[in-house]
Amino acid sequence: MATIFLVYNIARVGRRTHLTSLLLTGTAFSQFLTAIISLIMMLSSHEMRKIYFWTLGSFSAKSWDHVLSVLPYAVIGCALILMYCRDLDIIMLGDDSAIRFGVETEKVKRNLFFITALMMAACVSVSGIIGFVGLVAPPVVRLFTGPVHKKLLPASFLTGGIVLAVCDTVARSVINSEIPVGIVTALIGAPFFVYLLRSKRNEVM
Known part of the structure; x- marks a missing residue:
């Protein structure tokens, strides 16, 4: 959470947090922490396999005890996020329009940023780093549910x-x-995400 707090505050410009600044700051911190993990792997050769599987994302040797340890964060986090459905729908009109509507x-953004960060930290502590699921599932679900977050968010969680x-x-x-599940999600998710990006670009053109 300390890292999340630093990323958010460094990315702030005045009273606003711009998406580009947030992404760039997050990328910089990600590379820094990756270097630290690599150093730990090098110094802890006897634990290399466990750390390696964690960095790639794996459910190997996980039990229901691990599920129960994460469950409170997931349930409470999802419930809190769903409370912001109306605000998210209005924010899609643009920040200036949303402010005029009283949002x-x-x-x-700050509250959702920290809620999702806490949920993600709890999940990653158990499963390791599993990428692309959160990038691929919501755009696919949006094709069937539309942009209304009251439908989109629960369907995205389930999907x-x-x-x-x-x-x-x-x-x-x-x-x-x-093999680590993170490898499978990356092999499937990365090409599919590129396809979605190209589809969006073609729609704009």
């Missing part, structure tokens, strides 16, 4: 879980030895 855009379960099944069965 405190910076407060909403993300289903996608992850399918990828984990593939990771456990595609070869004799289990």
Whole structure:
């Protein structure tokens, strides 16, 4: 959470937090922390396999105890996020329009930023770093539910879980030895995300 706090405050310009600044600051901190993880891996050769699987994302050797340890963060976090559905719908009109409708855009963004960061930290502490699920699932769900967040968010939560379960099944069965599920999500998610970006660009053109 200390890292999240630093990223958010460094990315702020005046009273506003711009998306570009947030992404660039997050990328810089990500590279810095990746270097620290690499150093730990180098110094802890006897724990190399566990750390390696964690960096790639894996459910190997996980039990229901791990699920129960994350469950409160997931349930409470999802409930809090759903409380902001109306505000998110209005913010889609643009920050200036949302402010005219009485939405405190910076407060909403800040609260959601820290709520999702706490949820993500809890999940990553158990499963490791699993990428692309959160980037791919919502755009696909949006095609069926539309942009209304009251429908979009719950459907995205459910779809993300289903996608992850399918990828984990593939990771456990595609070869004799289990491979980290993060590899499967990256192999499937990265090309699909590029396809979505190209589709959006073609729509704009």
